[in-house]
Amino acid sequence: MARRARAAAAASLIVGLALVVGLTLAGCGVRPADADSTLERIAEGGVLRVGVTENPPWTELGDQPSGTEVALIEEFASRHGAELRWREGTEEVLVDALHAGELDIVVGGLTDTTPWVDEAAVTDVYREVTSASGEIEKHVMLTRAGENGFLMDLEVFLRAEGRR
């Protein structure tokens, strides 16, 4: 009786572990789909719409936006063959536009303590820096919620290029 119980428990455990390993391996590198097909839209001559708010040295506004995050986005767009369209504004205005589907990304030296988690998708932390006051800042970007394939694509790009 007890032996059968143990055997059943062991079998369940093995099945469970096999499922975890199997599904994880199957999932490796497989990208989810976007709810609104952002990745397909920006590919090959599409337009990547990016909101930018000033926060040097990450983002600086002038005749043309510049800064480390702006440079990253330029590289990301060129890899997709996408045309870049910048929009300047305050964080709130830009996040509203992102939520409404008028923008694809918002940058501005944002960190993982951003309050916009309910309105937007927050990327994985791509870079950690120590601020002047000695605090560790974990930098992220915002994308439109629901565009999970696009989000993952940007994360993969930031992991490869954003750490420096």
Next chain:
Amino acid sequence: MTRTALRQGLDEAGRKALRRAVRMEWATIAFLAVTIPVVGIVTGSSQAMRAAWIEDMLSLAPPIAFLVAVRVMSRVANPRYPYGYFRSVGVAHLVAGVALLTMGAFLLIESASTLVRGERPPIGSVEVFGQSVWLGWFMMAVMAATIPLPIWFGRVKMRLARQLHNKVLYADADMNKADWMTAVGSIVGVGGIGVGLWWADAAAAIFISGSILWDGVKNTKGSITDLMDTRATTFDDAEPHPDIDRIHDHLSSLRWVDEVRTRTRDQGQFFHVEAFVRPRKGRMPRLTQLEKARAECRDLDWKMHDVVIVPVEEFPETASARSGES
């Protein structure tokens, strides 16, 4: 000295079943102690995962209620608690039921409003050993891993609940049985996000919270009717308990008995039976006959913890005849 009332009341097979049930409940708690943090870590912003996670936490309530009740129930009756502590099972059952009901209603409203507002769940990726993996695959894998054990727990507990006539154990087994549907629901929801159907997540969450709410309604209703001393039924409330008929049959077979009516309280684990007996004309039983009849009734089944036999001329209106008779 404590822990005796319950054990003395059970026969050997019952004691064995009780030990097994206690072990199963500890195993369930151990299982949940592992899965709750793991599911919590991968939950992210999926509504369905959040609902499943909260259900996992709520499934801690019935095992804890059962273990506490077994402990309290073991105390011996005393002048302050003349009927013993057996009702603690009913109280535990009610607490667990209300917890399910509240949480289910809360989650249902939350998921429905997410769906109506059209909020889209963002799920990103993580880096594992240099590979970027979408978190959704992790969620589905973890939920799949939580399916097999609860199914097995549920089957064993269901058998023990029948044997022990324990309704908290039955409620718990029922919940374990429903747990795998929750897991499948969240896998479908996250899988839906994976193929670009943002609404699949909230829809799955509605399904899961509906199942939690239904568990809550069933358990709250069951525990309240038990505490209200509804007539004794089998462990799954499916039919009147057959032991009551056996008491009727036994007492009716005695030579001095003309007619029998009973009133039974289900005290959670054991029954408390009041048997009203009208003696045949000129056959008023002696005290020894009454004593003997009482002992024989108690020997019919270990559940007959307390039997009171009252010789009467007129039956109380609420006492009932054997089932199938009026």
